Amino acid sequence: MPLLSANNISKAYLGDEGKIQVLENINFSLEQGGIHALVGQSGCGKSTFLLICGGLIYPDSGELVIDSKNLLSMNNSKRAQMRADLIGYVFQQFHLIPYLTIEQNILASSLVTNKKDAKKRTGELIEKLGLAHRTKHIPGKLSSGEQQRVALCRALLNNPKILIADEPTGNLDGNNGKIVLEVLREYANNGGLVLMATHDIAVASLADATYKVCKNSIAEFKI
């Protein structure tokens, strides 16, 4: 049974020039494990699809089943709990809370899950991603690469089954991009499912499978 299954997903936005249909009757499913890259031209709906998979926006129609549970039929509280338990999300713009220290930003992920070893695991992740000297700093004092590594720590803290990453290396230099991709690979090798969007073919080529996103299909293709 697939870990993530999106069935007949459609989504349109209302723009100045009327309704823009971004996704139409998309069907897509993934089993557990591996890195899966979505590619496609700007505006093709990659980010929208990832936001829907993460339960961060509602599609106009369709069904999203994660770990045998229909995310879209849940109430707000259950959906939030499911996000906390199952899904980690990494954004291109990092989206860290500016006045919290690095350690607090990462630990914020454990506010809902209340795992007893959260603090210990935070320390381990900080160490692993080379941020030990930055623990008490706020995000504004960090480089882009360091901020993305913090966002990655936050996403991984609760050991999610799915890690969704929207252009995770989009704002990073080559070296920092490599570090992020290595962490994603290690997570996938340990059974995690990575679903990422990228416009960088070099990054996509490191994935186990690549998919081209169009308005009405997400189809696998070989690079």
Place this chain on the structure above:
Amino acid sequence: MYANNVKERRAEIAILRTIGLSTKHIYFLFIFKAFLLALIASVLGSICGIILGVSLDNLGYESIDYYLQLTGIAVLCSCLISILASWLPAKIAASQDPGVILNEG
């Protein structure tokens, strides 16, 4: 003030929801903060007012009467108004899809 605070912190609310906080958690955080600020401000304000009144009285100015019961009511009203003023904007921000807010940049 709180309405403005919540508006400015929409992105923060969206981030908190992304990492799994429910709208109930968000309400609690913002309303608790508003309550705490109002409580501290009104208690400090009352204490300062009483000290000023007593000082002026001692300096020979017209005496100012103060009533502890009225001070308590003022503190309570201040807390209630703050809670109400923070609840509605928090509700509006928390009811939007977090992805929509974060996509605004």
